[in-house]
Amino acid sequence: MVFKIVLLFLVFMGVLAWFGKMHWIGGKRFSQTKCRSCGRYRIGKGPCSCGGKS
Ligand SMILES: [Zn+2]
Numbered sequence: 001m002v003f004k005i006v007l008l009f010l011v012f013m014g015v016l017a018w019f020g021k022m023h024w025i026g027g028k029r030f031s032q033t034k035c036r037s038c039g040r041y042r043i044g045k046g047p048c049s050c051g052g053k054s
Helices: 002-033
Strands: none
16 A cells, blocks of 8 residues: 555656656747747747847
């Protein structure tokens, strides 16, 4: 019984960590790829098509 609870807790923590990691990576990527002048998402590392400063 106790082993079952510990196992469930470990799985829960693992899922939480996985989701946190995914959210963190996604947020960082989006903040880096978003244009600062027009707010649109840029594709690749080049400057935005609007001509504004990246
Ligand atoms: Zn732009």
